[in-house]
Amino acid sequence: MHHNGAIHMSRIEIDYDKCVKDRFCIRACPYKLFADSGDGSPVLVENAEDLCIDCGHCLAVCPFGAIALNGVHQEELPDRAPSLDPSPESVEQLFTFRRSIRAYKKTPVERELLVKLAEIARFAPSAVNNQPVHWIMVDSKDVLTQIVSHTAAFMREQGVLPRLAEALDNGMDLILRDAPALAVAHAPSSALSPQVDCVIAATTMELAAASHGLGACWAGLLMRSANDCAPIRELLRLPEDHNAYAALMLGYPKLQYAKRPPRTPARITWI
Ligand SMILES: Cc1cc2nc3c(=O)[nH]c(=O)nc-3n(C[C@H](O)[C@H](O)[C@H](O)COP(=O)(O)O)c2cc1C
Structure with missing residues (x-):
């Protein structure tokens, strides 16, 4: 035309x-x-x-x-390869044996792998296909240490879980667990559904990480501080009109779990 x-x-x-x-x-x-x-x-x-x-x-x-x-x-566009479809048993094992990993090897996480995880997570569903999710990847020990100490200071200031700041004073990082990498999902706060979209993307990333033998844990304490603590926003280089809505510690696990812990039975109401 x-x-x-x-x-x-x-x-x-x-x-x-x-x-x-x-x-x-x-x-x-x-x-x-x-x-x-x-x-x-x-x-x-x-x-x-x-x-x-x-x-x-x-x-x-x-x-x-x-x-x-x-x-x-x-x-x-890439073709779907049916031979690569995981069996329902594989999916069930991946999903239910995924654990929050809180003890990481010092081994750095390959940047190629972090990129791969972000590449997978971008196919997660988002409200009206808005795709608002951005990632901040931190794999600098120095920056991670600074983020942890600002989170601890911020929590202490707010009177939240003072035990965690004390633990850090004693050299124990209960905030990011000495993870060698951190992935933060952020989005414009004006997006239609930024929090849900970021959480779905991070959930997708966590499961994809597990499939690569990479451990993850939600960094809830950081998530509570990141948006309101100016030094953390600065360290993360969070754009002013964005908020962080999900954060994952990432690293190779020190412990392997042979068993799956019990969980509350599924609560279902049939209508
Ligand atoms: C939103 C969210 C925030 C979390 N924040 C933290 C955290 O800050 N530190 C931590 O060690 N675990 C955190 N967790 C992990 C939970 O404690 C963990 O998922 C729960 O104990 C169940 O263990 P599992 O993930 O191994 O099944 C968080 C989980 C979620 C979903």
Whole structure:
């Protein structure tokens, strides 16, 4: 399409030469932005391009690559490899034998692995596909130590869990547990659902870390201090309009758990 001599690329393009009228895009679009023109071939509804949330389901579902979204064509997308699907038993073991790890080897966590984890977590669901999550990765011992001491000072100031600050005075870090790495999920506080989106992303990261033999633990004490303590915000280089909503200590575990501890039975109400 040409506008004033400039090439205008539609956000959603349908290649009718490739379309076999299987209606998959029509059925997959969460907002019903494809209408059936009568013979199964899709046409965009009015304002489709404004209403589209870029979820890419149309692009991913078409077996024939007839859809392009924001200039991305299906050939560029990775194929799912069914042979790599974990069994339900593998998933159950990964999810239920994941433990909060609080004793870490000094071995540094490879930056490639931290990147890999962030790459996996970016496919976590987010409200309206808003994808607001950013990561701050800290693997500098010096910065981690400073974060811990500011957290302790802040907690002491607030009168919260003074025992933890005392422990730090005695050389025991109960805040970040001497973890060699820290991942902080942050997002614009104006996003639609920043806390939930960051928590889901961090949960995804924690499980992905476990699959790599990497231990993690939620850094709740840091999460309570990070946004309100100026020196921590500064150390983390948190953008002013962002808040930290989830934080994970990461590192290789010193202990292995052979057994799964008991947990409260699932409480289910059937309606
Ligand atoms: C939001 C959140 C915050 C947490 N904060 C901390 C923390 O600051 N320090 C810590 O040692 N564990 C923390 N934990 C870990 C919990 O104590 C742990 O998940 C719980 O005891 C169950 O153990 P498991 O994770 O091994 O199943 C936190 C967990 C969550 C979900």
